[in-house]
Amino acid sequence: MLPFNLKAILGEKYNDEFFSNGDKYYEILESEGILIFNSFISNNGLAILQKEANDLKDLSYKSSSKYNVYVSEHDSSFSDNSPRNRIMSTSKKCIPNDLIPDNSILQKIYDSKIIRSFFKDLLNKNELYPYSDPLSSININYYDKGDALGWHFDNSDFTITLLVKNCEKGGIYEFFNDMRYKDGKEDYGFVEKILDNKVSGTKVDSFEGDLMIFKGNKSIHQVTAVEEGERILVTFNYNEVEGIPLSEQSRKTFFGRLK
Numbered sequence: 485m486l487p488f489n490l491k492a493i494l495g496e497k498y499n500d501e502f503f504s505n506g507d508k509y510y511e512i513l514e515s516e517g518i519l520i521f522n523s524f525i526s527n528n529g530l531a532i533l534q535k536e537a538n539d540l541k542d543l544s545y546k547s548s549s550k551y552n553v554y555v556s557e558h559d560s561s562f563s564d565n566s567p568r569n570r571i572m573s574t575s576k577k578c579i580p581n582d583l584i585p586d587n588s589i590l591q592k593i594y595d596s597k598i599i600r601s602f603f604k605d606l607l608n609k610n611e612l613y614p615y616s617d618p619l620s621s622i623n624i625n626y627y628d629k630g631d632a633l634g635w636h637f638d639n640s641d642f643t644i645t646l647l648v649k650n651c652e653k654g655g656i657y658e659f660f661n662d663m664r665y666k667d668g669k670e671d672y673g674f675v676e677k678i679l680d681n682k683v684s685g686t687k688v689d690s691f692e693g694d695l696m697i698f699k700g701n702k703s704i705h706q707v708t709a710v711e712e713g714e715r716i717l718v719t720f721n722y723n724e725v726e727g728i729p730l731s732e733q734s735r736k737t738f739f740g741r742l743k
């Protein structure tokens with residue numbers, strides 16, 4: 485059963501019955517690559533989360549990172565400007581898990597057995613575990629004017645996000661569903677068209693309070709630069725295996741520390 489304190493901050497339709505039906509969404513997620521649960525958080529819950537994110541922002545770590553869309557080492561058998569090696573960039577600010585208070589709604593959602601089992605069912609996973617390091621399980625990400633998330637494929641199989649605050653202009657999530665491989669090989673040709681802006685992907689209409697689940701390792705995606713206002717996005721990060729930390733390199737890049 486959902487505890488009373490969670491019921492009070494979740495959107496109306498997200499009740500025990502809803503969370504017991506996660507497997508209904510598995511096939512939709514597989515075919516569409518994305519699931520959006522609108523108004524997952526009630527207006528009341530949203531006001532609490534926005535205040536909390538605001539209060540924590542001063543403590544956030546600002547990062548700028550450069551990488552190729554595969555988030556892997558440069559491959560010298562391709563040119564620097566090839567889709568394999570071309571440099572993308574991301575800039576944002578981040579609050580790691582250990583700065584999010586234990587009594588935060590975010591910790592309650594992350595730790596909720598019923599919600600975790602819902603995620604497990606819709607992702608068709610046996611188990612979901614927190615990261616073993618103190619920083620990586622829940623993150624609050626802030627994108628201010630000019631901040632963006634460049635095109636990339638995720639290393640992890642899925643991402644769970646909650647939009648806490650939407651910016652007024654820019655900050656658009658765009659993706660191409662399940663396009664990574666062609667005949668079992670990386671489709672560099674298509675990636676090149678994307679990077680050269682010759683094709684445009686699916687743009688997601690995001691609203692504050694929406695929960696989004698995205699399969700990002702076969703679907704290239706980006707968030708365009710914020711042009712006006714501020715975008716705040718929480719990520720709930722889980723592992724399929726127990727006792728795994730986020731890589732040291734990622735922790736250094738996004739949190740500026742290892743623990």
Ligand SMILES: [Fe+2]
Nearest residue numbers: 637638700705
């Ligand atoms: Fe991603």
